[in-house]
Amino acid sequence: MNTFLLLLQDFGLAAIPAVGFAMIFNVPKTALKYCALAGAIGHSLRFSLYKIGPVPIEWATLIAAAVVSMIGVYWAQKWRAHPKVFTVAAMIPMIPGVYAFTALLALVEIERKGFTPELLRTAVDNGLRAFFIISALAVGLALPGLLIYRRRPVV
Amino acid sequence: MVTTPDINCPETHQRDVTNLCARVGGMLLQHSAECALVESITRRLGLALGMDGVEMALMANGFTLSTFRRGRCDTTVRRNQDRGINMHVVTEVQRTMLLAEEGKLDAAGVSARLDAITPFRYPRWLVSVMVGLSCAAFARLGLLARDAEADAATYLITFLASAVAMQVRQYLASLHFNPLVNFAAAAFIATSIAAQGVIHGWVDSPKVAMSACVLLFVPGFPLINAMSDMVKGYINTGISRGVMAVLLLLACCTGIVLAMTVWDAWTWL
Incomplete structure (x- = not known):
């Protein structure tokens, strides 16, 4: 598939979980479209960095989360709401859910079938990847606060 | 007061x-x-x-x-x-x-x-439909990242399984069940529905449907909150939120493994 079309598809698809999960978090109605946009920007930026570009997925996640967080700070000041109202829902498409579940299910399998190096490798590989991606998301989100708004609140 | x-x-x-x-x-x-x-x-x-x-x-x-x-x-x-x-x-x-x-x-x-603040909530059916769509989108996103394709039935069954599971999750939450019990039960239902597609051969990518339909249970907000708390120096609350999130994931695993045992559909690993 054409790279541009692929990216466009990723952009559009990532907006759906951002809105769906924003509704679980009861984000106010007026903020939903911002969640959708931020989710799409974040996920498609990460996609272009690690899939089309050469960046490892963890670093791509960190960059994408930091960019979304910067946008979130701008919206937060405009709408008088905490940036996390917009940004956490936008992170949801990037959450490594499949890695986390695979790691835990591999542990359950070790218990059920007995130890094999393959199962342990699956558990450790997936678990570490999930941990590092989630850390990258949280650190990326905190980056404006760590670098720019060091001793003053964003809103 | x-x-x-x-x-x-x-x-x-x-x-x-x-x-x-x-x-x-x-x-x-x-x-x-x-x-x-x-x-x-x-x-x-x-x-x-x-x-x-x-x-x-x-x-x-x-x-x-x-x-x-x-x-x-x-x-x-x-x-x-x-x-x-x-x-x-x-x-x-x-x-x-x-x-x-x-x-x-x-x-x-x-x-x-x-x-005057009354907690606002979206209608349950709307949340379920949107979450169903979200999980179908997750399935597609996962395939895009691996340059793979799947048939329409895969997305359809993912949508159905996760929408029903979300409805159950919201219903059980309204009855004030412990979230761990709630997540295990709802994950069992989601995996059971997806397993039907696998057993009857309706879908051509069973692993995708089985794994995407439970993504609505990933406690994304608690996980990010836990890490944010710890980054900002609140180690105590960060640890307890993180442990709660991992427990929720484990509860879901119980539901998934139980469903896979009942239906004898081991497509995850």
Whole structure:
């Protein structure tokens, strides 16, 4: 598939979980479209960095989360709401859910079938990847606060 | 509960402000705001309403709060009961604090505005449909990243399984079941529905359907909150939120493994 079309598809698809999960978090109605946009920007930026570009997925996640967080700070000041109202829902498409579940299910399998190096490798590989991606998301989100708004609140 | 502050009685005023701060802190913690935000909003509200200082110690299921004014100190301890994530409440509380900071609200005004906040919730059916669509989108996103394709039935069964599971999850939550029990039961149902597609051979990518339909159970908000808390120095609450998130994931695993055993459909690993 054409790279541009692929990216466009990723952009559009990532907006759906951002809105769906924003509704679980009861984000106010007026903020939903911002969640959708931020989710799409974040996920498609990460996609272009690690899939089309050469960046490892963890670093791509960190960059994408930091960019979304910067946008979130701008919206937060405009709408008088905490940036996390917009940004956490936008992170949801990037959450490594499949890695986390695979790691835990591999542990359950070790218990059920007995130890094999393959199962342990699956558990450790997936678990570490999930941990590092989630850390990258949280650190990326905190980056404006760590670098720019060091001793003053964003809103 | 909170009366108009009596200028002639500073103790009454301080007690009222302490109660207001405790109420604000409690509301924020109950609706899953991160600790740095809870502490900053509570402190700023207290300072805006004339206190010399506000200090707060946060724990996983409660907090201690003190206000200082002219050498007098009021301390209160409150329990924190989780009421689920609600960004609407967090936004409204923050706006109340900002109005107080701008001098547009006094203690009585803040109290009245807090009374008026009723947690907003989206209609259950709408959330279920949107979450169903979200999981179908997750399935597609996962395939895009691996340059793979799947048939329409895969997306359809993912949508169906996760929408039904979300409806069950919301129903069980409304009956005040423990979230761990709730997640295990709903994950069992999601995997069972997806397993039908695998057993009857309706889908050409069984692993995709099975793994995407349970993604609605990934506690993304608690996980990010846990890491954010720890990055910002609230190690205690960060650990307890993180452990809760991992427990929720494990509860889901129980449901998934049970369903795979019942239907004998081991497509995950």
